[in-house]
Amino acid sequence: EEAEEKGGTNNEEATTASSLYNVVTNTKAWDCTVQPLHLPRGLGMDLLMADVCGGSESPSMARKILKWKKETDDDDDLWEGLKGGNDDVWQCLQAIVQECNGNSTTTTRSFGLRLSKMNIEQWRAIVNDQKNKGDNSSKHSLFTGNEVSILSNILKLSDTLRSNRVKLKRMGDRAGDVPVEPDEQTKLADATMEVNGVVACGVPGAGGYDALFVLYIQGESTDDGKSDVVRDAIANLWKSYSSSEGSSSLKICPLSVRCAGEEWGGIRESALEW
Numbered sequence: 001e002e003a004e005e006k007g008g009t010n011n012e013e014a015t016t017a018s019s020l021y022n023v024v025t026n027t028k029a030w031d032c033t034v035q036p037l038h039l040p041r042g043l044g045m046d047l048l049m050a051d052v053c054g055g056s057e058s059p060s061m062a063r064k065i066l067k068w069k070k071e072t073d074d075d076d077d078l079w080e081g082l083k084g085g086n087d088d089v090w091q092c093l094q095a096i097v098q099e100c101n102g103n104s105t106t107t108t109r110s111f112g113l114r115l116s117k118m119n120i121e122q123w124r125a126i127v128n129d130q131k132n133k134g135d136n137s138s139k140h141s142l143f144t145g146n147e148v149s150i151l152s153n154i155l156k157l158s159d160t161l162r163s164n165r166v167k168l169k170r171m172g173d174r175a176g177d178v179p180v181e182p183d184e185q186t187k188l189a190d191a192t193m194e195v196n197g198v199v200a201c202g203v204p205g206a207g208g209y210d211a212l213f214v215l216y217i218q219g220e221s222t223d224d225g226k227s228d229v230v231r232d233a234i235a236n237l238w239k240s241y242s243s244s245e246g247s248s249s250l251k252i253c254p255l256s257v258r259c260a261g262e263e264w265g266g267i268r269e270s271a272l273e274w
Contacts, residue, residue, distance in 0.1 A: 053251035
């Protein structure tokens with residue numbers, strides 16, 4: 001009897017494992033998929049995070065947003081727009097990685113260093129100038145056709161992340177003044193976007209007052225390779241912003257973590273200390 005009981009348990013476990021495997025691997029049963037994604041590190045694209053003094057009740061904010069979604073029909077444009085925007089972010093990063101992989105590491109990094117010395121509006125002017133001049137522009141431009149193509153995708157990535165910010169802020173407003181992107185964070189993110197080398201800036205996760213992220217292109221190395229010119233400029237902006245806005249406003253602390261790269265994924269601790 002004991003053997004039969006053990007055998008029965010094993011069969012049940014095998015059936016459960018098999019059923020679980022079938023559910024997980026049946027892509028038709030899911031409305032989303034998980035795929036690996038990494039930043040084009042050869043270009044020097046990196047991530048900077050910041051802790052903002054203060055905090056938000058993320059579960060409470062999420063409940064209010066979901067309650068509003070359940071009770072209204074006036075949300076399809078936002079939800080579908082965000083879904084499409086997130087898909088565009090993935091596609092833009094994939095396109096940038098693939099185009100960078102077609103160049104040598106030295107060429108790609110040299111291109112990144114040039115980009116790090118300009119802001120996003122200067123990047124946009126380069127792309128628009130290329131479009132206006134057509135085929136003859138490469139003879140007079142500082143950037144090759146391939147580089148302008150990469151830059152076009154960087155701009156699309158930036159514009160998409162900015163558009164997602166607008167939709168998230170609008171969602172919070174429609175849900176009844178839920179501070180998904182508070183006005184203080186909007187002002188800080190917009191100021192950060194003006195720094196040379198910055199691709200995008202926004203509030204991560206469920207939003208609120210307590211954090212900020214920046215996607216940027218590394219400049220020349222500083223502090224024996226622990227940091228770079230762009231990262232330092234962002235940190236200095238945040239420090240001056242904290243001190244100049246008064247004690248009742250945002251206090252921003254850059255975190256010593258950075259993107260780990262495709263070999264590890266996620267984020268990793270940096271040796272940098274601010």
